[in-house]
Amino acid sequence: MSDYTPPKIWTWDKESGGKFASINRPIAGPTHEADLPKGEHPLQLYSLATPNGVKVTIMLEELLALGHSGAEYDAWLIQINKGDQFSSGYVDANPNSKIPVMVDHSQDPPQRVFESGAILLYLAEKFGAFLPQSPRERTEALSWLFWQMGSAPYLGGGFGHFYAYAPEPMEYPINRFAMETKRQLSVLDRHLADNAYMAGESYSIADMAIWPWYGALAKGLLYSASEFLSVHEYTHVIRWTDAVAQRPAVKRGRMVNRAWGDPASQLHERHNASDFETKTQDRLKK
Numbered sequence: 459m460s461d462y463t464p465p466k467i468w469t470w471d472k473e474s475g476g477k478f479a480s481i482n483r484p485i486a487g488p489t490h491e492a493d494l495p496k497g498e499h500p501l502q503l504y505s506l507a508t509p510n511g512v513k514v515t516i517m518l519e520e521l522l523a524l525g526h527s528g529a530e531y532d533a534w535l536i537q538i539n540k541g542d543q544f545s546s547g548y549v550d551a552n553p554n555s556k557i558p559v560m561v562d563h564s565q566d567p568p569q570r571v572f573e574s575g576a577i578l579l580y581l582a583e584k585f586g587a588f589l590p591q592s593p594r595e596r597t598e599a600l601s602w603l604f605w606q607m608g609s610a611p612y613l614g615g616g617f618g619h620f621y622a623y624a625p626e627p628m629e630y631p632i633n634r635f636a637m638e639t640k641r642q643l644s645v646l647d648r649h650l651a652d653n654a655y656m657a658g659e660s661y662s663i664a665d666m667a668i669w670p671w672y673g674a675l676a677k678g679l680l681y682s683a684s685e686f687l688s689v690h691e692y693t694h695v696i697r698w699t700d701a702v703a704q705r706p707a708v709k710r711g712r713m714v715n716r717a718w719g720d721p722a723s724q725l726h727e728r729h730n731a732s733d734f735e736t737k738t739q740d741r742l743k744k
Contacts, residue, residue, distance in 0.1 A: 477623040481541055486553065492545035496563075497532030497729050504534050504548065505558035507716035509610070509670035509680075510574040514558050515728075516666050516711030517581050517588065522731065523707045526585045528564070533714045533728040575607045578663040588663050599657035602664035610671050612638045622681045636687060639675075643692045646672055650694035654701075665702055670712075673699035710734055 470484050496502055501518070505511035521529035536542045536557050543555045552559035552572035560577050562569040562584075571580045579600075582589035590596045617635035620628055646668070649656070656664035671680070676692060676699045678684035690696070702708055713725040713734070725733060 476619065476625050478539075481538060481544075486549075486555065487544075488546040488549040489541060489544040490546070492547055494545070494547035494551060494561075495534050497534075499530045499532050499729075500562060500564035501529065501531035502534070502561045502563065503531050503558060503715075504536050504551065504560075505715045506536050506538055507712065507714060508557065509614070509674060510556075511558045511715055512670040512712055513574045513667050514560065514577050514581075515714040516670070516708050517578050517663065519707035519711040519714075520666070520705070521581065521585055521587060524587055526587065529581070529585060530730075531728070535715050535717060535726045537717065573607075575603055575667060578603065578667055582663050588661070588666070590657055590660055590662060595657050595660065599662040599664045602656040603667050606664070606667040606671065609642050613642065613671060613675070617683075618681050621683060621686070640687060643672065643675070643687070643689065643695060646698075647692040647694045650698045655698070661702075661705075665698075669699065669702045669708070673702060677703075 472479060494502070494504060503514060503518070505514060507515070515533060518529050518531050518533075536548070538557060542548065543552075543557060548559070549555055551561055551570045554572060556572070558574055558577065559570065559572045560580075562571065562580075571577045579589070590599055612635060617632070617639045620631040620635060624631075653659070655661045656668060672695065674680040675683070675687070676689050676695045678689070684690075713723055714728045715726065716724045717726055718724070727733075
């Protein structure tokens with residue numbers, strides 16, 4: 459049993475934050491002056507291939523695959539472990555200093571969009587794609603989109619932090635958030651037992667939001683926790699995960715702004731569709 463007693467007034471201990479202590483702080487705002495780079499396309503994305511970042515690159519690649527040329531984009535790598543998200547330019551685009559953020563320069567003045575779910579909804583409405591038109595199915599897709607936005611912090615900041623990143627293992631928070639993570643997987647599994655995709659028979663932004671988190675977890679790619687959480691139990695989640703993973707746009711979207719893992723899976727920046735071809739050619743030469 460812990461002998462910790464909360465102090466009457468909390469004060470910031472810079473050394474107690476675990477793996478990400480160097481970039482965590484209790485105040486907002488920039489730490490340094492730096493402008494954001496800008497490419498040739500109207501859509502400028504500043505991101506990293508964490509699950510939240512992957513949502514948006516999948517959406518953009520899916521739009522391009524559908525023939526929406528206006529979805530061409532530049533994707534710039536934001537290295538959060540180095541504090542890129544605290545530059546003055548980044549904070550102007552996203553006052554919350556999280557990835558991803560997108561700026562749409564086809565609008566006057568340019569429109570910033572932050573929070574991954576908001577970006578998915580913005581793009582779906584801008585291009586009229588991946589959001590069902592019927593009121594019932596549209597509402598279902600949005601319900602699952604917001605479910606993901608509300609649920610994933612328990613998976614990431616809750617389970618993921620205490621299981622993988624905390625300074626030392628702590629039984630109570632790991633048990634508490636493991637229980638909640640398994641409950642969420644059960645919610646998904648029960649739903650997907652009767653539905654091909656999250657909104658029914660149609661692939662939508664709800665799938666794009668949920669898959670990078672829970673699909674990765676189901677396949678053992680998140681926190682190395684698949685055995686610990688017995689993810690093999692959630693057979694409908696795994697079926698859905700595999701179906702989404704086979705989509706060519708998903709495969710491309712997972713590569714963008716990735717800066718770890720197999721070098722063949724990394725495309726640090728993306729400025730044109732040919733960047734993927736160049737990456738493939740470089741890999742074949744080795």
